[in-house]
């Protein structure tokens with residue numbers, strides 16, 4: 001039995017609430033095999049993925065009776081289906097006859113689930129309804145051959161799945177995260193689209209790219225004039241963690257004399273569309289009235305743009321609009337929230353350790369009155385065929401080169417700093433699930 005007791009927080013960081021940059025006693029070493037070894041990926045399939053709550057889709061993807069959605073996670077496949085009784089259920093996507101996959105893709109209007117091979121058929125609650133040529137099997141009871149259920153629960157329209165029927169309740173699993181972001185009213189959002197993108201790297205490479213701000217000064221230099229990446233607090237509950245980043249202010253790394261136009265240009269280039277389509281192109285910085293900051297002006301422009309969409313953000317202050325709350329849900333999701341945005345990026349394993357999937361769910365805050373039921377567009381997007389946005393394009397450009405580097409014989413470990421504490425925390429919990437010794441500290445050359 002693998003011990004999955006949570007690591008002592010003090011063991012990880014010495015404190016649960018920390019500010020970045022974090023000083024570490026020594027770099028933390030993570031063996032590179034975790035990213036490239038088929039044996040390690042097998043271990044994850046055996047001991048991690050069947051036992052964790054993880055994001056599959058949103059309730060908008062399966063809103064009505066008869067809606068169904070296939071959720072894939074590495075070698076595992078789950079079918080989510082909304083029953084005639086309105087209940088959302090999940091089943092392992094496998095036929096009880098000879099093991100064929102029952103559903104592929106997604107759809108609506110289903111009245112039953114039928115295996116295409118020999119046409120065994122179940123109702124939407126997973127009860128075996130009929131099978132052809134039953135007599136040939138001899139005695140056989142329908143109630144023994146229902147689809148294999150999985151646990152399904154929701155938070156903020158996100159549908160979570162756990163293959164472990166004895167798993168703790170989702171509300172407990174999420175620790176302090178829902179309470180921390182309760183101010184944002186996430187239930188007012190609906191999903192408008194979701195994408196799935198195959199990537200040529202291990203799922204952890206994707207996941208870790210969204211688990212630290214250390215790379216802003218290197219990879220996202222255009223963003224540096226409009227983000228405080230230095231005074232960005234990080235928080236670790238137990239298995240989950242968060243980072244909070246202020247936008248519309250320059251990084252302290254640029255010194256004190258960063259003019260307003262430079263900050264404005266950076267914000268426009270990297271996320272100007274949040275203020276409306278006219279702010280996607282370079283333009284003169286607006287006047288900043290006495291007693292206000294550029295952040296106040298940006299926040300008002302975002303409120304004004306949301307108002308054109310029927311969304312009232314008057315109840316959200318400058319900080320709630322310009323600060324990004326980034327939650328890293330163990331093991332593989334990143335939830336990004338400001339008052340005007342809610343995006344979930346999930347890194348899933350692929351068929352080999354060198355392959356993964358980036359799944360993005362985008363949600364929009366609905367107009368307060370009479371929100372129409374939306375049916376999200378769900379598409380597979382090849383990595384080279386789409387524009388993911390200025391910043392995410394940069395993130396994706398590196399995950400493609402990372403996996404190759406990790407295969408070089410001279411690369412035996414990755415090194416992590418205190419600033420990368422959320423990655424370290426993920427590995428500590430991964431080790432518990434897999435039954436491994438913790439990755440070590442870099443030996444001190446003076447010792």
Ligand code: FES
Nearest residue numbers: 095097098115118
């Ligand atoms: S494998 Fe599904 S009906 Fe035969």
Ligand SMILES: [Fe+2]
Nearest residue numbers: 209215220395
């Ligand atoms: Fe990034």
